Amino acid sequence: MALRHRWLAVVTAFALVLAGVLAVMQLRASETRTAAAPIGECAPGFQPVHDALREVRAEMRTEEDFEELREDGEAGEESREAELVREAMRELPMLQGTDPDDWDSLCVVSKRPESLKELNALFDTRAISRLAPFGAYDDGAATAAARQSATLSRASVPGTAGKAKAYGKGPLIVDDENYPQVNGLGLEDNMGRIDDYAWDPKGRRLFAAVGSGGIWRSDNLAASWKDATGNLPTTVTGAVGWTKAKGGTLLALTGEPTFGSSAYTGLGAYWSGNLGKSWKRSKGVPAGALGFAIAVDPTSPKKVYAATQYGLFVSTNAGRSYKNAKLPTGPCAGVTNMSKKPQCALASVVTDVVVVEPGGVNTETEAGTVVASVGWRGGQRTNPDGSVQSPNNGIYRSGNGKPGSFEKLETTGFAAQDAIGRTELGHAVGPEQDHDFLYAIVQDANLLNNGGLLGIDAPEGFSSPLGSTVLNGIYVSDDFGQSWTVMATGTTLAADPTTGSALIGTGTATGYQPGVQGWYNLWVQPDPSRATASGVPTRMAFGLEELWSNDLPQLGQPLDGTTPVHFGVIGKYFGGDSCLLLNVGLPACPTDRDPTDDNSTTHPDQQDGIWILDPEADNGVQLVVGNDGGAYRYRFEEDSDEELDNANWGRGDQKGFQTLLPYWAAMANDGTVWAGLQDNGNLKIDGKTRKQYETYGGDGFFTAVDPYDSNISYEEYTNAAISVTTDGGSSWSSIDPGLTAARFANPFAMDPTNAQHLVTAGREVVETLIGPSTTSGFTDAADADESTSTWVKVFDLGTRTAPGDAAASSSATDPDNSMTAITTRGDATYVGFCGQCDTLNKLVDSGPVFQNGLATNVGGDKRPKAGTSNGWHVAKAKGLPNRYITSIAIDPDRSKTIYVTVGGYTRRWMPPGAAGDTNKAIGKGHLFRSTNGGKSFKDITGNLPDSPATAVTVRKNQLLVGTDVGAFASGPNGKLESKPRFARLKGMPPAPVSSIQLKPDNPNLAVLALFGRGVWTYKFSQKVKVPVVNTGGGGSNAPKLDEVVESFDFEDGAQGWTASGFPGRWAQGSPGHGKGTAEDAGGSAWAAAGPLGYTDLADATLTSPAVDMPKGKGLLQWWMRLDTEGGYDIATLEISQDGGDSWQLLGSYSGGNPDAPGWSKYTAPIAAGGGEVIVRFHFTADEICSNLGGPICSSTSGWDGIRVDDFVLGTAK
Incomplete structure (x- = not known):
C-alpha cells in the first residue's frame, strides 16, 4: 500500500505541472536566448530544464545534420525546434512523456548518467590532442618518453630548484550548503576514480589503483590512504595485485582501461618488494597494453596472471617476468606486435581473470584452475578494413595456466556469442563456500553496437543507445565456467519498479535505465562469509551506475540460479531526496522510497568492489567499493541488521588521497583556486583553509578567476557552455556564446592584464570586455557598439580547405575549423585551430586529413584592438609541425613573440601501417617559438621528452612546460636560447600535466593541474621580481567609468584620507596631477616619495574614508606617478567591505608608470556588495636601494617613489 501511495504521489507531482511556454530556442544564441529561471525555484541538486538544454544545444551545434537545418534560415525554424525537442528527449530521457510547453516549470537533477556519446567525447577530448594527425602511435612511444623524463629528473639545470606541494587539503566536499548546485545530490566527500583493489590479509593492507592517480595503500581498511606510486614512471594505472611470494610483492599494470583507449597507453607491468616505495619493470608484458586485472594463484603464490588489452600473461616468479598465455582467440592469438598486425589490437582484450581457491565445501574443480574472460566491448563489430574486432569474446579456462593450455569454453546458458561484450568475473573464495561457483556480469555488444560504437576510439558524430540499458545479464556457474544460468538480465532490472534504483520509473521518470553505462561501470563479487550448508553463496554485490545486491527477502537463499532472485539497489545514483524530474517549487523528490534514509549515497559509476574476510569485524567481513568519486567502505558496525x-x-x-582529475587550474591573488574536474564538476579551493569544494556539477573543464576578486569565476561545461559566478560559486549564470564547432572541452582565456577581457572560439572567435556582465550569444564586431552585452565575434576560422574564410560552407569533406588553444594579453590574441580534428578510427593509408592552423590579430593590416576585427588573419606558421596545437603563451615583453606546444609524437613513432610520413609536416619537436607574430617558428624543444606537450607559460625569461610525463622548467634564460635545457620539477608526481599558470601577483609560485593528482604548486627557490601590474595608460580594453560615486582631488586637504606607517610615510604636497599626463607643479597629491617618504624598509599605508557604494559592478580610477626599484619596492591597492576587518588585493605596482615621467591613469574593477567600502595603498620597500640609490643598486641616483592623485570611486560601464 505504501508503494502505491508513493506512485500516486509522482502522478500528482506531474499533474501539478503548470503551463509555460518554451521559447523558440535556436542554436545561434546570438539570435534568441532562453530566459533564466529565478534563483531558488529548483531544489538543491536540481537545475531548470532550460539550463540542461544548453548542453543539448551545444552538442547539436557540432552535428552536421543540424548545421544543414540552421542554413535553411527561417524556413527551417520549425524543423530546428522540433529537432531540439527530439534531441532533448534523447539526452534527457526523463522528459519523455512531458509537454515541451511545460519545460519551463520543470527541474532536472544536475547529476545524470553520461551517455556513451558523452563519455567517448570526454575521452576524445584528451585522446585527439595526443594522437593527431593519426589515430594512434607506435606502442613504444610512451615508454620511451617516460624513460627520457626519468633522465631529466636527475638533470641539474640552474633556476629549476624548488618545492612541490599538493595545494588542496582533504577530500572534495560536495554537500556544503553554500553550493546549492550540488549539495542536494546526496554526495559528501569525493576524490578521483578507483579502478581496482587488492588485499594483503596478513599485513591487513588494502591497495587501490586510482585511475590516473597511481597506486595507493591503506593500513586501516580505507580510513586513510598513503601514496604507494613510488618511482613508477606514470600515475596511469589500471590494476593492482598482491602476492605473499618473495616476502610480499605488490603488482601493478599501467594503462587506463576504463575507456579502452590508446591516449594514456600502458607502459607495461611493474612489481615492488617494499610496498610501493620503489618499483621495477616486469619483463614480457608489452608496452601499449592497457591493464585490466591481476590474479594470484593461491596454490602457488609465485604464479601471477595479468589481464591486458593484448591478452593474458602468466608469471611464475611473482611478477618479475611474464609469458603470453596465447589464448586461442583466432588468427590474432598471441599477437602483441600491433605494428605488424594492427587489426589484432582488440581481438584479445582480457577484461578479467580468476583462480580457484583451495579448500571450500563440495568443491570439485581443482584448485589453481584459472578462468579468463575475453571481453572487448564492441564484440564482433568490424574494423574499417572489414576485419572483425574481436571474433571470439568469451570464457577461457585452463587447469594449470601454462601458455597454450587454455581453451575457449563452449558454454551453455551463457550470453550468445555475438552479444558478449565486456565481462567481469567474481568467484566464491570463502572457507565455507563451494569454490566451483563463478559469477559473470556481461555487457551486451549488440546493444552497444546498435548505438553506433565504431571502435576503441569512437569518433565524433556517432549515435548512442541513450536512455537504455546495455547490460546483457548476470550469470552463475556451478562448475567454474563450463555451464551457466542467467540470474537477471538488463531488461528485467530496468523493468522492475521495486528495485529502489534512482534510474527507473518509480519515483523518478522513465528514461535512463540501470546498465546504461554497462560497458564502463561493471563488477560482481559474492560475499565470502555467506553460504548455505552445501556451500552456495547467499549474498552478492555488483556495480553498474549504482550498487546492487540481492534483496533482503532472498538473503539466505542459494545464489545458484535454481530460484528467482530479486536484486535491489544498495547505493543509489542520487541521495534519497533526489529524483530525475521535479516540479519547480518542490523542495525535494516527493517519492523518496526510503524515508529513513539519511539522503546520502555513494558516488555513482561503480568500477570495482572487494569483499574482505576480516576476523576482527563483528560480522567477519568488510565491503569496500570504488567508483568515480573514490573509495567507500560499508559501515557494518553501524548497521544493526548487517544487511x-x-x-x-x-x-x-x-582521507589522504590526492587523486582529482583537473583539466585546468587558475589561482587568484588571495590564493583561491578554481579548477574544472572530470567526474566531479567545478572545484574551488579556499585560499585560507585549502579545503576543496565542488561548486558546480557535471564534468568541469576550463576555468578562469578574477585575480583581484576570487568570487568572480568562470567555468566551462561542454561545447563552450560557459557560466559565471560573482558570489564565489553559490549561484551561476549562463554566458554561453553559442559557438559553431566548439570542442567538447573547449578552452577559453582571461586577459592577465584585464580580468574583464575573455576570449574563446569554436569556428567563430569571440571576445568580451565586460566580464561577468556578459550575456549569452554573440554579435558580429561590425554590428557591436557600447550597448552590446553579448560576446563579440571578431573573426571566423573558416573551414579546413578555406581557413579564415567566413563565407566558406562546411561539409563532410571540408569541416569547420575548430579552436584547440587560445590566449590573449592586452590587445593581442592568438588562436590555434584544426580542420578535421578527429583522426580516430581513420585508416592511415587513406591520406592525411588533419590540418592545423594559427590565427591572430597581431601583425595584420591594422593595429590589434581587443573586441574588434582589427588585424585578424591566418598566420603562415611556417616551421610549425602539423600536429595538434595544445597551448600558446604570449611573451609579456613583446606581443609578437609567442611560444606554442603541440601534441602527438615525432615521426619516429608513426603508427602501425604508415609506410612513410604521409603527413608531410608531422616533424619533430614539441615546443616552438615565433618572434614575428606566427609567421614562422623555430623548434626550441631542447632536451624535452618526445611526449605530447600540453602547456607552456613564461616566467620572466624562463619557460615552464607541461607534458604527459611531467612538468619541466628551462634555465633562467631559456626563452632566449635556441636549444634550452630543461629539468623536471622536483617532487612532482609523474602525472599528465593539464595546465601550468603563475600566481598573478607572485611569479615565484607556479600552479599546476595534474590529471589524476589534483592541483599542485611549485615554489621556485631562485626568485624573480614581482610583476609590475600597471594597467594605466588608457588601453583600449580598460574598463570605463560610468557614474561617479565619490571623488578626491586632494587640493583642499586630506579629504578624510589618513596615513600611517614607519619607516617611510605618506604625505600630502606638491606636485600634483595636471591635465592628461602632465604634472601640476602647484597642485597637491599624496606621495610616499623623496628621502623621508621612500626609505629602505618603508612600510607605509594610505587609507581612504568609508564610501557608500551601490551594489554591482564598480570601478576605482586614479592617476599615479610611479618611480620605484622594479620588483622589489611595491605599492599595493586593497579594498575592504567589512569596515577594515579584512582586505582584498586589487593590484600591485612597481617600477615605472607607462607615461613616465608624466602621470598615468589607472583603473581597478571591483564587485561591490552594496554598502561602505574602504580602499588603501600599502607601500613597502626592501632593505636597500630606495630613494637614494647607491653603487650596488641598478640606479646610483635612486628613485622618486609613488604619487597618487585624483582618486575616483564609481560604477563601471
Missing part, C-alpha cells in the same frame, strides 16, 4: 542498504556508506573514505 546492505543505502544508508551506511558514510561520507566516503578519501
